[in-house]
Amino acid sequence: MRIITVLHEQGPMNRTNLATAIGLSYDRAMKYLAWMSSRELIIIDDNGYVRLTRKDEETYTTLVQWVINYVSRLRFPRRLTRNRR
Known part of the structure; x- marks a missing residue:
């Protein structure tokens, strides 16, 4: 996810x-880059620059939307305090 995010935000x-x-x-x-390249998520050019493919741009958008829809709705319980006597 960090690779996708950095390339999405900062470019190649x-x-x-x-x-x-x-x-x-x-x-x-x-x-990680070799794995992503083999799945056509990134392209590494002849000069060693890495960029996202259209497929990975769509993956980024899908992941962000998932986080917004599901993770942002999570409610964590307040920290339980122990009664002191």
Whole structure:
């Protein structure tokens, strides 16, 4: 989700800057990017710049809408306090 969000908000960026922006080591980020690329969610150009595909832009919109519809409606109970004697 962080990869999608960063690319959606900041646009295409090189792999090193993307890894830094999402808070992962370069090697770990490259594994996620390879997985996303194999599913045509991102494109990595010849210069090493990563951008979202149209498919991933739609995924981002769907995820955000899901969060708004379901997560924002969650109500968490107040913290229970213990009676002190």
